Amino acid sequence: MSADSTPNTPKNTASGNDVASGAASGASTNPAVDGSELIRFDKVTKRFGSHTVLDALDMNVYSGKHVTLIGPSGSGKTTILRLLMTLLKPDEGTITLAGEYLTHEKKGDKLVPASDKHSRQIRKNIGMVFQQFNLFPNMKVLRNITEAPVHVLGLDKDAAEERARELLDLVGLTEHLDKYPTQLSGGQQQRVAIARALAMRPQVLLLDEVTSALDPELVAGVLDVLRDIAHTTDITMLCVTHEMNFARDISDCVMMFDAGRVIEFGPPEQIFTDPEHERTREFLSAVL
């Protein structure tokens, strides 16, 4: 809407494109092979006061793809993750997950903003790992992981604990299951947070600068776990990160953000070695 009313604004480069379908390689993606469209942003605008963080953003992500969002801070990357997690509501536009509205629901013929109950139902399919871990300090590690599967998904306690133990094994923390989060290092806490998000068996995993709050020597352990997950599962990942090597390793697609728009996207080899935009070049030379 705002884009139409300002004709001199250049149209978003990513508009109408299937971002994560490997478009830059030119290969037309067969949905039967690569999964179907999972996430769709349709003209999503988000403002904070007079500041427009996202400007009529269109974006599709296909099932099973790993998408990395890069760009300077304040360019709207994290906002995308927070909108998907329904921690924020868009001012305009709609977001769908697997064809179901996340931000809205149908009342008769009309589309109305989603009730909490509706978005809760849809967002069960989305997991998120935060920069500050946000483990629940009042629960021990095991219960941090089992609480939601038991009380939200209705899993029985034994099954949830078994799942939690498997995940703790995956993140290499089996021996810490009986500790409180405050007794763990930052890297360990973040790996528990990854296990906690995965315990809900989400279709989509959102990673919001998950290593930014860690001491440098703890970063590798967390990234190794995420690489493992990216390479061994078919979970769809949206990842905001400043770790460019990690982005290159796990991504099917890298999206470069600037001022609330996707200015460029493509497979990591292309974005990192031969970006089209001057802005992307500048950004990468500053962070690499």
Add this chain to the structure above:
Amino acid sequence: MSDISWGLWKLLLNGVWITVQLTVYSAALGVVVAFGIGIARTHRLRIVRFLSGAYFEIFRGTSALIFMFWVFFVLPLAFGWQLVPMWAAVLALGMTYGAYGSEIVRGAIAAVSPGQREAAIALSFSPAQQLRKVILPQAWPEMVPPFNNLAIELLKGTALVSLLGVPDIAFGAQLVRNATTRSAPVYTIILVMYFVLAFVLTRGMRVVERHAKAGIGQAPPKRAGLTTTLSIGKQTSPIGPVARTAAGPTTGAATEGEA
């Protein structure tokens, strides 16, 4: 003090018992009001916040004493029945101190890091589950010290009920003074009595606080003495973190152990 006969001592001791009862009942009502109003004041619906905020402002701005008189003398005019003085007092004190308590509850809820609520949303907990499983357990340890202050205020505030003729410590003191015409010993004795009650209350709340902190993985500060033994001996859960921190290996794990 020898002027005070056993009969008069009994009067004072009965007063202590009445004061304890008043404090316990009013505190129980006050806690219910504090949580109810305090949580309502953080509700997402504006009307709920407005009504609970109005309750808080009204009871903060009125005198507990006058409200007690109002409950005892004015309510009967409207309803045709009268509460016994004891329960009129509990109602007035509980509702007034509950209003103050609601501010403690609201503040402690607001002080829980927003990331905690976001994590709870990300795991699709319902709003009630977010509150019960994540927010309140973390807010609770923050509430205990100010609740302790408020409970002591309440304890001393119960002296108001003597004006309704409830035979509490202050009422007993008045009777004894009239009987013996000796002010100094009587008032000294009841000062000490209030102090001892307040001290016991504080010790009890300290145990509650340590238990609450242990429940969110904050090992209580090391202190020798009676209360330490009590809080560790009483519950089983604090033993884990306390013992481990004391033993040392977990402090090490905070810096290494990145397998």
